Amino acid sequence: MLEIKNVSYAYTAKKTVLKNIDFKVKKGEYIALLGESGCGKSTMLEIIYGLMDLEQGEIQYDGQKLLGPKYHLVPGHPFMKYLAQDFSLMPYTTAAENVGEFLSNIYKDKKNARIQELLEVVDMTDFAHIKVKNLSGGQKQRIAIARVLAKEPEVLLLDEPFSHIDNFRKNNLRRSLFNYLKKQKITCIVATHDSTDALSFADRLYIIRDTKIIANGSPEEIYNDPKNKYVASFFNEVSEILNKDIGNNTEGVSILYPEQISIVEKSNIKVIVDNSYFKGTHYLVEAILNNNTIIIKSKKPYVKNEEIFIKI
Numbered sequence: 001m002l003e004i005k006n007v008s009y010a011y012t013a014k015k016t017v018l019k020n021i022d023f024k025v026k027k028g029e030y031i032a033l034l035g036e037s038g039c040g041k042s043t044m045l046e047i048i049y050g051l052m053d054l055e056q057g058e059i060q061y062d063g064q065k066l067l068g069p070k071y072h073l074v075p076g077h078p079f080m081k082y083l084a085q086d087f088s089l090m091p092y093t094t095a096a097e098n099v100g101e102f103l104s105n106i107y108k109d110k111k112n113a114r115i116q117e118l119l120e121v122v123d124m125t126d127f128a129h130i131k132v133k134n135l136s137g138g139q140k141q142r143i144a145i146a147r148v149l150a151k152e153p154e155v156l157l158l159d160e161p162f163s164h165i166d167n168f169r170k171n172n173l174r175r176s177l178f179n180y181l182k183k184q185k186i187t188c189i190v191a192t193h194d195s196t197d198a199l200s201f202a203d204r205l206y207i208i209r210d211t212k213i214i215a216n217g218s219p220e221e222i223y224n225d226p227k228n229k230y231v232a233s234f235f236n237e238v239s240e241i242l243n244k245d246i247g248n249n250t251e252g253v254s255i256l257y258p259e260q261i262s263i264v265e266k267s268n269i270k271v272i273v274d275n276s277y278f279k280g281t282h283y284l285v286e287a288i289l290n291n292n293t294i295i296i297k298s299k300k301p302y303v304k305n306e307e308i309f310i311k312i
């Protein structure tokens with residue numbers, strides 16, 4: 001069990017990046033830290049990896065306090081691997097050599113088999129003998145992922161691991177990587193601003209904003225019951241509608257995803273279409289309800305200024 005206990009961190013006296021952060025990660029769990037750029041996700045991973053000395057709070061692993069960089073000759077804890085956003089690859093050696101860098105040379109066959117296995121996880125077997133400097137950004141990122149897995153860490157910390165990978169490969173890679181991590185029971189914490197990295201695979205999500213964790217729970221819990229528009233908007237387009245505008249006599253607002261609003265032939269909620277966007281399997285219709293923009297999932301597009309009726 002990894003425990004983050006009441007951690008606060010400031011790079012300068014004026015700017016606190018993280019404040020009273022508390023969470024636990026069980027062995028083999030996959031946690032996603034979600035938040036917009038600059039909210040402190042990378043800082044959190046660096047703290048866990050032991051790259052910062054903490055003035056407040058501590059990190060424990062299996063009940064033992066983990067010590068900061070003052071106490072280590074080599075930065076970081078040996079049972080963890082941290083994949084930073086800069087990949088840290090060796091450009092003038094091949095993809096395979098990069099993956100095998102931390103593996104022992106004593107049993108050559110075993111080493112080669114392991115490299116092969118990892119290249120398969122990240123779908124890079126065809127590029128094994130290409131020098132890293134000649135790979136694309138996305139290919140480098142895949143090699144970097146294979147490299148941090150090589151010695152099978154107990155805890156893997158990944159910072160925006162799919163940021164350079166095109167959508168075409170991303171889904172396959174996510175499935176392959178997270179299935180591998182689950183099978184090997186590797187604990188994993190991913191920092192990301194992309195909810196699709198988190199929704200289908202993470203056991204728990206932590207959303208960070210303004211130095212704090214503002215929401216946490218399983219992906220289903222957070223998606224189905226977002227605490228506010230900010231949380232909901234990580235996952236989908238979202239409309240914030242005054243309850244009184246949708247015939248609900250209670251005070252306050254409703255947070256609704258496009259699929260929660262449907263277009264009907266007639267109802268007592270009339271809206272004016274502003275735009276329609278093609279999304280492949282459906283359209284998103286942007287419409288105005290009492291000066292508020294709302295977004296509706298629709299089977300067909302509607303023209304600007306058309307009056308339509310909706311149902312929640």
Ligand SMILES: Nc1ncnc2c1ncn2[C@@H]1O[C@H](COP(=O)(O)OP(=O)(O)OP(=O)(O)O)[C@@H](O)[C@H]1O
Pocket residue numbers: 011012017035036037038039040041042043044191193
């Ligand atoms: N070494 C540093 N010295 C001073 N400030 C820093 C340092 N590293 C990060 N920061 C600041 O701390 C804040 C958090 O940065 P961090 O990199 O942890 O955010 P992030 O959520 O990972 O962002 P991104 O998704 O863009 O990587 C930012 O405002 C950043 O400018």
